[in-house]
Amino acid sequence: MNQWLDERLHLSRLNDKFLRKAFPVHHSFFLGEITLFALVILILTGILLALSFEPSNTLVVNSFDPGTAAKPNMVPAAYHSALKINAMPFGDMLRRIHHWCANIMVAAAIIHMMRIYFTGAFKKPREINWWIGILALIFSVLTAVTGYILPYDNYAYNTVKVVYGIVASVPWVGPWLAQAAFAGNFPGDGIIPRIYGYHIMLLPMILLGTVGAHMLLMIKQKHTQPQYAKRIAYKKIVGVPLSTQQTPIMILLALLLAGIVMLFAAFIPVHPVEFFGPPSTVPINNIKPDWYLLWVFGALAIIPSLEIHLPAGGLLTSEFIGAMLFPAIPIGLMFLVPLLDRSKENLYYAENPTDHPKRLAWGVAFLAFMLVLSLAGYKPDLISAHVLPDGTAANTILWILVFVVPIVSYFLTLAIVRGIAALRAADEREKAAHALDHGQSSPSHD
Numbered sequence: 460m461n462q463w464l465d466e467r468l469h470l471s472r473l474n475d476k477f478l479r480k481a482f483p484v485h486h487s488f489f490l491g492e493i494t495l496f497a498l499v500i501l502i503l504t505g506i507l508l509a510l511s512f513e514p515s516n517t518l519v520v521n522s523f524d525p526g527t528a529a530k531p532n533m534v535p536a537a538y539h540s541a542l543k544i545n546a547m548p549f550g551d552m553l554r555r556i557h558h559w560c561a562n563i564m565v566a567a568a569i570i571h572m573m574r575i576y577f578t579g580a581f582k583k584p585r586e587i588n589w590w591i592g593i594l595a596l597i598f599s600v601l602t603a604v605t606g607y608i609l610p611y612d613n614y615a616y617n618t619v620k621v622v623y624g625i626v627a628s629v630p631w632v633g634p635w636l637a638q639a640a641f642a643g644n645f646p647g648d649g650i651i652p653r654i655y656g657y658h659i660m661l662l663p664m665i666l667l668g669t670v671g672a673h674m675l676l677m678i679k680q681k682h683t684q685p686q687y688a689k690r691i692a693y694k695k696i697v698g699v700p701l702s703t704q705q706t707p708i709m710i711l712l713a714l715l716l717a718g719i720v721m722l723f724a725a726f727i728p729v730h731p732v733e734f735f736g737p738p739s740t741v742p743i744n745n746i747k748p749d750w751y752l753l754w755v756f757g758a759l760a761i762i763p764s765l766e767i768h769l770p771a772g773g774l775l776t777s778e779f780i781g782a783m784l785f786p787a788i789p790i791g792l793m794f795l796v797p798l799l800d801r802s803k804e805n806l807y808y809a810e811n812p813t814d815h816p817k818r819l820a821w822g823v824a825f826l827a828f829m830l831v832l833s834l835a836g837y838k839p840d841l842i843s844a845h846v847l848p849d850g851t852a853a854n855t856i857l858w859i860l861v862f863v864v865p866i867v868s869y870f871l872t873l874a875i876v877r878g879i880a881a882l883r884a885a886d887e888r889e890k891a892a893h894a895l896d897h898g899q900s901s902p903s904h905d
């Protein structure tokens with residue numbers, strides 16, 4: 460039977476090419492696999508949730524609170540189906556698992572890219588895979604955002620209102636772009652069906668395509684090896700084969716991840732659609748996105764209110780600058796990383812971050828910049844805003860922290876790394892002197 464299949468499908472070539480691929484055994488290399496396993500759980504739970512979700516803005520009678528015959532309580536079908544899912548056996552648990560897997564996937568992808576950056580694994584010939592990884596992270600975030608709009612409670616309604624306004628703020632083409640993206644003006648009957656299409660078809664297809672391309676390139680170019688591999692077998696692949704040893708490790712890791720997610724889901728609730736109620740004209744103050752988008756809200760917090768009239772009827776607003784133009788800077792810098800790094804190509808081994816102090820310092824400064832912006836987005840009143848006599852708020856302290864903290868982080872990191880290097884050099888000199896003294900004091904055997 461095996462010979463029959465091999466003659467037709469060339470399974471032996473598949474085994475030699477892929478199934479015998481050596482995987483490094485190091486805990487930091489499992490971050491990419493955690494991201495992949497979270498995506499698989501998201502797809503499976505998303506399919507189950509989609510079977511009971513009704514992607515429609517059509518008003519239906521709320522069976523959980525029907526009102527009266529004279530005045531029935533009408534709610535959007537999407538909101539009502541979210542209530543039904545919560546009432547189903549394990550329905551709320553399924554929503555929680557889906558929610559926490561989305562957060563874990565984004566977090567694991569971010570930490571995975573941090574490892575890639577700090578160990579120099581983005582260098583030639585792996586620049587393309589670095590760019591694909593950034594695209595996969597961006598589309599992961601977009602997929603998550605469309606997901607928490609779908610229940611269409613009052614929180615989601617106000618959230619999509621903010622997103623619609625941001626898209627509409629693009630100079631010249633903003634209103635047309637917003638109508639094209641959200642199937643008409645806000646609020647409109649086509650918003651939830653359009654978001655649903657993005658969430659279950661368009662974005663997952665793009666996400667699967669980028670993740671698939673990322674994995675194929677990784678297999679083609681091979682992992683960077685951990686530092687210990689240099690001592691064991693120089694410039695040779697050190698690891699365990701996929702088919703016989705890595706696969707059981709991956710299965711155990713997937714089961715462990717699923718268990719942790721279920722533990723989270725059992726004890727930590729997620730977005731309560733019943734609390735916010737159906738969409739209404741009552742606004743919700745202090746709308747906050749999930750943690751991975753707080754930095755965008757921080758950018759909006761530090762940009763003062765302004766309107767600049769451009770030629771041909773264009774309008775440049777603080778909303779566009781803070782939510783689209785300003786965030787494009789850190790994202791653009793991430794794409795430029797392989798082009799800005801001037802150190803030699805990295806073909807074999809993960810680098811020690813302290814061997815490249817400037818790259819390490821830039822990375823720490825970038826993280827500090829994002830953390831300060833996230834703090835500003837989560838709780839801007841934690842950082843006092845100086846109120847001018849005319850009543851306008853000038854977030855002077857916030858502006859200072861957003862730029863001063865990264866600068867201080869950069870130079871502090873350089874100082875620490877150079878101090879460590881000096882201590883190592885002194886230790887090496889001491890060992891060399893000790894060895895020399897020991898050699899000179901040894902008795903002669905002539």
